[in-house]
Amino acid sequence: MRVTRWMRNERGLALITVLVITMITTGIGIALVGLMNTDLTHAGVQHAKARSFYVAQAGLEEAKAQVFAASDPLTYTTASAGVTSNFGDGRFTYWVDNGTTVFCGVGLKTLEAEGEVGYLAFTIRSRVAACGIPGAPFLTSIFGVSLVETQGATSHTYVAPVRPSVPGAPRGGHIGSFYKINFDSSGPRLNSLSEQNITMLTLREGTIEDYRLFGFTSRPIYETNANIDATPWILSVFGDIVKAQPTTGPIPNPCGTYFACVSVGNQNQDVASIADLRQGAYGLPGVQNVYMNRMTQQVVPRLSSVCPNPDPMLPQFCVDPDASRTEAANNPYNSDNAAVEAAAGMGPKTYAGSVYTSSEFDSLVTYLSANCPPRCLRGTIYVDGSYTFTRSVNLGGDTGNVTLAVRGDLVLLSNNIVVVNRHDITNTDQAAATAARRLPGILVFGLVTPLPRPTNVCRGEQADGSGRLIVCGGSNQLLIADGMLYTQEGLFVGSSGTVDLIGALYNDNRSGISPSSPSFTNQNATIVVRFDPLSLSFFRSGLAIVSWQQLR
Amino acid sequence: MLRRFLADDRGYSAADAVTGLVLLALTIVSLYQVMIPSFALWRNSDERIARQQDVRLAIDRIARGLHEATLEFGRMRVYNCTGAGANENCSAIGFVTTRDNNCAGQFQYVPGTGMPEWRAVVYVWRDAATSELRWYCDTLSTQPAPTLPAGLGPYTVIGTRLTLASFTLCNPCAPTPVGSVNPIAVAVAFQEQAATASRPTYRYQTNFYNQTIFLPMNGQ
Numbered sequence: 001m002r003v004t005r006w007m008r009n010e011r012g013l014a015l016i017t018v019l020v021i022t023m024i025t026t027g028i029g030i031a032l033v034g035l036m037n038t039d040l041t042h043a044g045v046q047h048a049k050a051r052s053f054y055v056a057q058a059g060l061e062e063a064k065a066q067v068f069a070a071s072d073p074l075t076y077t078t079a080s081a082g083v084t085s086n087f088g089d090g091r092f093t094y095w096v097d098n099g100t101t102v103f104c105g106v107g108l109k110t111l112e113a114e115g116e117v118g119y120l121a122f123t124i125r126s127r128v129a130a131c132g133i134p135g136a137p138f139l140t141s142i143f144g145v146s147l148v149e150t151q152g153a154t155s156h157t158y159v160a161p162v163r164p165s166v167p168g169a170p171r172g173g174h175i176g177s178f179y180k181i182n183f184d185s186s187g188p189r190l191n192s193l194s195e196q197n198i199t200m201l202t203l204r205e206g207t208i209e210d211y212r213l214f215g216f217t218s219r220p221i222y223e224t225n226a227n228i229d230a231t232p233w234i235l236s237v238f239g240d241i242v243k244a245q246p247t248t249g250p251i252p253n254p255c256g257t258y259f260a261c262v263s264v265g266n267q268n269q270d271v272a273s274i275a276d277l278r279q280g281a282y283g284l285p286g287v288q289n290v291y292m293n294r295m296t297q298q299v300v301p302r303l304s305s306v307c308p309n310p311d312p313m314l315p316q317f318c319v320d321p322d323a324s325r326t327e328a329a330n331n332p333y334n335s336d337n338a339a340v341e342a343a344a345g346m347g348p349k350t351y352a353g354s355v356y357t358s359s360e361f362d363s364l365v366t367y368l369s370a371n372c373p374p375r376c377l378r379g380t381i382y383v384d385g386s387y388t389f390t391r392s393v394n395l396g397g398d399t400g401n402v403t404l405a406v407r408g409d410l411v412l413l414s415n416n417i418v419v420v421n422r423h424d425i426t427n428t429d430q431a432a433a434t435a436a437r438r439l440p441g442i443l444v445f446g447l448v449t450p451l452p453r454p455t456n457v458c459r460g461e462q463a464d465g466s467g468r469l470i471v472c473g474g475s476n477q478l479l480i481a482d483g484m485l486y487t488q489e490g491l492f493v494g495s496s497g498t499v500d501l502i503g504a505l506y507n508d509n510r511s512g513i514s515p516s517s518p519s520f521t522n523q524n525a526t527i528v529v530r531f532d533p534l535s536l537s538f539f540r541s542g543l544a545i546v547s548w549q550q551l552r
Numbered sequence: 553m554l555r556r557f558l559a560d561d562r563g564y565s566a567a568d569a570v571t572g573l574v575l576l577a578l579t580i581v582s583l584y585q586v587m588i589p590s591f592a593l594w595r596n597s598d599e600r601i602a603r604q605q606d607v608r609l610a611i612d613r614i615a616r617g618l619h620e621a622t623l624e625f626g627r628m629r630v631y632n633c634t635g636a637g638a639n640e641n642c643s644a645i646g647f648v649t650t651r652d653n654n655c656a657g658q659f660q661y662v663p664g665t666g667m668p669e670w671r672a673v674v675y676v677w678r679d680a681a682t683s684e685l686r687w688y689c690d691t692l693s694t695q696p697a698p699t700l701p702a703g704l705g706p707y708t709v710i711g712t713r714l715t716l717a718s719f720t721l722c723n724p725c726a727p728t729p730v731g732s733v734n735p736i737a738v739a740v741a742f743q744e745q746a747a748t749a750s751r752p753t754y755r756y757q758t759n760f761y762n763q764t765i766f767l768p769m770n771g772q
Contacts, residue, residue, distance in 0.1 A: 017576060021583065028587075032594050039601040046608055102659075104666040130769075131666030168694070170667045171624070236626035236695060273733050274625070294625045295734060430664075533665075547668045548769035549650070549659040550616045 041120075048119035052090060053126040053550070056115030059085075059092030060128050063111045067096060067543040068313050073109070073134040074438075074537060082112075090117035101551055104131035107434035107534055109543060112551075127551040135438075136536030136544040137317050138300040140242055141173025141529050144519030145302065146490070146509040148177040152524035153187030154495070156199070156210075159239055159292075160191075162502055162530045164215030168237040171293065172214060173504070173531025176242030177260040177520075178251050178302065179513050183287045185265060186280075188522070191238050192289040194219045203500045203528060204422070204480050213528065214238075234291065235274070239531070241295045246302040247311065251513055259297040271295075301542070303508055305488070309541070316541035319486065319508075321445035324405035328382035329353035336378050343367060343375060351384065358385040358408070365393045373397040380405060385447075386465050387411070392418045399424035401436065403483070405443040409463040412497070415474035423482040425502065425532070437534040441483035441503055444469045446510060459494045459523065466510060473497030473525055484538040490518055493525035500528050503535035603760035607742045610685050610711030611764055614740070617674050620659070621647040622771025623721070623735055627670065630719045631677070631700035633731070639721035640731025644677030645738070646696030647768075655689035668770045670694040675704055678717035685711030685742070715759065716743035725765050738766045 062085065063078075070076035082093040092115045099112030109132040117124050133139070141159050142148070150157055159173045172191065175181065183190075193199070193211040198219060201210050211219055220234045243259040245251070254268040255261030261270035262277060264284040271277045271284070273295055280286030301314050307323070308315035331337065331354040341349070344367030350357050354377070356364065361383045368376060369391050376397040386408030396402035402421055404410075412419055423436040446467025454464035458472035467488025471479055473495045483503040485491075490507045493499055507519035533546065621628055628647040635641030648670040650660045660669040673690040677700060686707040711717075721735035729739035741763040 017579075020576070021579065024580065025583065025587075032591075036594065036598050036601070039598060039605065042605055043601050043608075046605065046612070049612075104661065105664050108666040131661070133666075165662065169662045169669050170665050236624055240624075275733070294623075546666045547650075547659075547661065549620055 044119055045122070045124065048117045048122075048124040049126065051088065052115040052117040052124045053128075054115070055087050055090040055092050055117060056113045056126040056128045058087050059094040059113030059115060060111055060130055062092070063094040063096055063113055064130075064132070064543055064545070065313075067109060067111075067132070067134060068541075071316075072540060073543055074540060076109075076134070082114075087115075088117075090115055092116070099129065101127070102129040102131075102549070104547075106430040107437070107537075108132065108546075109134045125552065129549050129551055130545050131547045132543040132545045133533045134537060134543055135316075135540040136533060137314055137539055137542035138298070139174060139533055139536070139544045139546070140176040140300075140504070141239065141531030142175045142505045142507075142520060143242075143244075144177045144179070144181075144490070144507045144509075146177070146179045146507075146513040147182060147515050147518040148175065148180070148520040149182040149184065149518050150188035150190065150522045151184040152495070153185070154524045155188045155522045156192065156526045157188070157190045157522050158201075158210060158213055158526075158528045160213035160528065160530045161215075162532045164237075167215040167220075167234070169215070171237050172239040173529060174239040174242045175292070176244045176298070176300070178244050178246055179253050179260050179519075180255065180515070181241060181243075181260065181262045182515075183264050183277075183290065186285040186287050187289075188287065189289040190287075191291040193234070193291070195222055195289060201526065201528065202478070202498065204420075213530065235293050238291055238293045241274070241292050242300075243295060243297045244300050245297070247299055248302065254515070262295065303506065303539070305508070305510065314541045317539050318541075319443070319445070319488070321405070321407055321443075324380060324403070324443060324445070325355060325382045325384075325407075327380040327403075328355045328405065331379035331381075333378035337381075340364065340367065340375055340377060343371070354379060355382045355384060358383060358387050361387055365389065365391065368395060369393040376400055377402050379403070383407065386463060388413050389417060389419050390414050392416075394420040394422075396421060396423075398422050399427070401439060403440045403443065405445065407445050408447055408465040409457075409468045409470065409489075410442070410444045411457055411463060411469075412471045412477060412479055413458065414472075414477070416476045418476075418478045418480065420480045421482065422480060425482055434534065437483070437503075437532055438537040439483045440486065440535070440538045441481040441501070442469070442485045444487040444489075446488045450511075459492075461492050461494070467508075468492065470494075471497045471499060471525070473523070482535075483532075484535045486538075487519075490520060492518075492521045493523065493527055495524040497525040498528070499525070502530045503532050505529060599760075603744045604762060606711065606713070607744050607760060607762040610714070610742055611740060611762065613687065613710040614674075614676055615764075615766065617649055617655070618647065618738055618740070618766040619769050620650065620668075621768040622668070623738075623768050624771040626695050627771065628721065628738070628768070629696040629698070630721055635720065635731050637731035638733050639735060640729075642719045643680075643717055644675065644700045645719040646673050646675045646700070648672070648694055648696070649674050649689075650770075652691075654691065673697075675700065676710070676717075676719075677704075678714055683712065683714050683745075684709045685714050685717055711742065711744075713745050714742055715745045716741065716761075718742075722765070729763075729765065736767075738768065740764050740766060 077097040082095040084093040094113040104110040112129045114127045161170045199210045245259045250258040255270040304318040307318040307320040309318040380403045383406045388411040427433040447465035450464040450466040454462035471493040477497045480500045630642035631644040633642035650668040662669045688704040688707040718741040720729045720739040722729035723732035723736045725737045743761045
């Protein structure tokens with residue numbers, strides 16, 4: 001009876017149907033979700049990995065900012081545990097000179113940063129590292145705040161690396177300007193390595209083929225077509241032309257560009273590329289003997305003549321003549337220098353320590369020209385006034401440590417003179433060599449107020465004590481120096497003169513940025529700069545990154 | 553009692569059962585039709601994730617190399633370009649690496665300088681015949697060849713089913729990368745074709761495009 005009634009009863013049938021359908025759709029749904037889950041997990045991990053990379057990169061930037069802000073970037077380090085900070089949805093830890101994986105080398109800063117991002121139950125990590133030159137706000141071997149110019153068919157400028165192991169390792173230095181880089185005609189040669197004939201250079205090591213400066217053991221093969229980089233591709237061994245703009249904003253130039261321009265002749269057409277420059281574009285003559293890697297635009301800080309620099313990121317990027325004078329006055333080698341003074345027959349001095357008037361320094365030079373080495377000056381030497389070299393002299397010996405600071409103009413006047421100021425940069429003790437490489441070589445500070453009536457020096461160059469280094473040129477005239485060579489009012493090298501520098505050149509400008517006040521002029525002379533990035537540590541401000549790698 | 557039960561025609565008959573099953577089938581089919589957009593959405597999402605994953609994997613495999621490379625002239629070249637400008641929309645790229653051991657070892661420095669020491673050249677190119685993205689480490693050179701060398705191998709396949717691989721040395725690089733002889737970055741774009749589409753293609757997205765701009769960090 002009950003069974004019969006149950007059989008007749010149709011209630012619940014809909015429920016069964018719904019249950020079946022629900023089970024089927026649930027099964028399909030679960031299968032689909034399962035299929036997608038693996039893909040989503042993989043995609044999520046990839047996303048987390050990408051985020052951790054950028055978090056690590058943020059850590060590296062923070063490390064750089066800390067070195068920039070440090071009162072002494074050369075000595076700034078972090079604890080071995082590093083510095084950890086939350087960033088985005090993860091966190092980074094950075095180390096300066098205390099990381100665990102990478103060591104860049106003596107005198108360099110090693111930056112490491114690790115980024116961490118959580119995903120599900122995992123922590124995804126990335127790690128990056130960089131090497132930098134502490135105290136160097138940027139990397140150029142020849143920099144002119146105002147006009148940088150090469151003039152004449154016999155002007156040779158070489159911007160080489162220091163002791164390259166093979167061509168391109170490392171490559172040559174950069175040339176930069178805030179204003180304009182000008183080639184007066186198709187004649188000037190820049191890194192033109194024995195292009196037509198073997199070119200011999202007389203430098204500190206004797207007479208050598210110019211291509212050896214870049215690590216070549218034989219004359220490179222050249223391609224005359226500027227659009228073709230010949231085999232072996234030599235352009236990659238050279239540095240860049242840097243069209244710079246100060247961090248404070250563009251400086252007006254006659255080309256009307258926001259960055260410095262590159263020009264040929266008296267035209268104000270900005271040349272866009274090395275190929276255009278060499279082959280001649282826009283109706284300009286081709287400067288076929290110019291060999292640089294590329295042209296880049298960079299925003300770089302401008303050196304301040306006020307200390308501290310108004311730029312809060314680079315407070316030390318300034319030059320202070322008084323600081324050099326104080327260093328000279330408190331020179332730890334004052335007693336050694338006093339012995340040289342006595343041997344030179346110098347009477348009572350005007351100033352204490354190693355601070356000299358121009359005439360006092362001249363009597364020292366007279367003595368040193370015959371006696372150094374072995375009896376040489378040491379440490380910072382400050383000359384209070386302009387000075388003109390008229391005889392050959394070695395100031396500190398071939399392994400010296402002299403920094404020559406001049407409050408006025410510095411002139412090499414005569415033919416057949418060789419002025420040497422070398423440092424102990426090849427010392428087998430790496431720490432000693434590093435210290436020597438950081439030592440500035442020649443600092444030409446101008447008078448506080450330049451003279452109202454400039455005097456003619458040579459080749460149209462005039463001296464008014466504004467801080468100009470004038471190498472007049474002439475047969476067998478040679479200036480050999482190590483370290484930073486700074487001028488407050490520019491460098492001029494005249495016909496047949498030679499400058500042999502291992503370090504870097506920074507030529508400021510105090511009388512206005514214009515073609516009439518060039519920062520760097522090579523007028524049918526030979527200028528060889530073997531770029532040592534460590535020499536830029538002289539500024540003790542900032543950090544120039546030279547390599548970057550991803551560790552994981 | 554059993555006889556009465558058997559004689560009783562109340563309850564489910566065959567017709568009822570058939571009708572019920574047909575109705576159930578119609579219901580399921582109706583539900584399936586309703587679910588098709590959802591299914592398409594799932595399929596689309598799944599394909600997108602899978603393809604993006606493929607493309608991202610291919611990009612990831614060259615990301616470190618490109619980041620660690622340099623834009624110095626002669627150290628990075630692109631080949632087989634079809635773009636309007638120089639170095640634009642190229643199907644192959646060659647760039648230097650500092651890593652030894654078949655381009656996968658330690659980062660190498662020029663001794664005492666902290667600067668990268670280039671040890672080899674990495675070539676990445678799309679093979680049109682197989683739609684594969686291929687990778688090859690040339691340890692005999694430190695400068696990419698002026699033209700893409702033929703017969704590079706043995707190579708590693710780092711991507712499949714690629715309908716497009718585009719490398720542009722760009723300046724500017726955003727919003728659209730424009731090829732330049734003075735590049736500031738490398739734009740890499742890959743497009744992958746989905747393997748199968750069980751439904752007409754208008755229901756599913758079958759081509760997946762991914763573009764990334766890389767900034768080589770060395771050689772500044």
